[in-house]
Amino acid sequence: MLCILFLLSYPIPSQGKETEEHPKSKSDTASILNRRILRAYEDLGSARELLKLEKIDSVPNGTYISFLGTFPNRKGIKVVKHSIQEGRNGIERAESKSILLEFTGTTLSRVVTEIKAENADGSDSTIIRLIDDTPLDQNVDDIVVQADKNGKEVRYPIQYLPDEGINRERSNFKQEFYLKLIEDFLIQILRLQEMQTQESAKNKKKLLQTFKDSLQY
Secondary structure, three states, X not given: OXXXXXXXXXXXXXXXXXXXXXXHHHHHHHHHHHXXXXXXXXXXXXXXXXXXXXXXXXXXXXXXXXXXXXXXXXXXXXXXXXXXEEEOOEEEEEEEEEEEEEEEOOEEEEEEEEEEEEXXXXXXXXXXXXXXXXXXXXXXXXXXEEEEEOXXXXXXXXXXXXXXXXXXXHHHHHHHHHHHHHHHXXXXXXXXXXXXXXXXXXXXHHHHHHHHHHOOO
């Protein structure tokens, strides 16, 4: 949540020309981070296989799945993970993280990640949404941040964050926040796929056992 507070409190800089301090080191770091994000996008594209399933038979605890469109013409999938913090008087704070993956045909065409956190009494709430409308265009810096902290809203592309010299907010944002978020959801997507395979194998085993019982084997 510290990164969210940073984004909400950070003044949006003007679009000035960046100075060229340590250009090679800066370029190498940014390039590596961008490649990791693009690789994660490519891997997240495997979620389209889940669209082909008429229903999701098994999900991890605290995880909820919804689809864009109806089977068999679905256009996307949303995975939401919920967590709560409990105190002496019950639930004190609730948090959810979600990813929405939209497809045009078999191509991943939009990625929206979101984090929501709120106290039980509603006295403190935070929403941050990160939108990439062109996830496979090689330009990672066009990700748009939409954030709301107790009614204070900001919206801007991450390219507005400085990334020069000691001011490496853009690279730090990618490394410490965005990559961790999408790679965590990649693990979740892969786990969901594995669980559906296991459930399918379990159902086949049950069906075979039913056949055996009916034949008195």
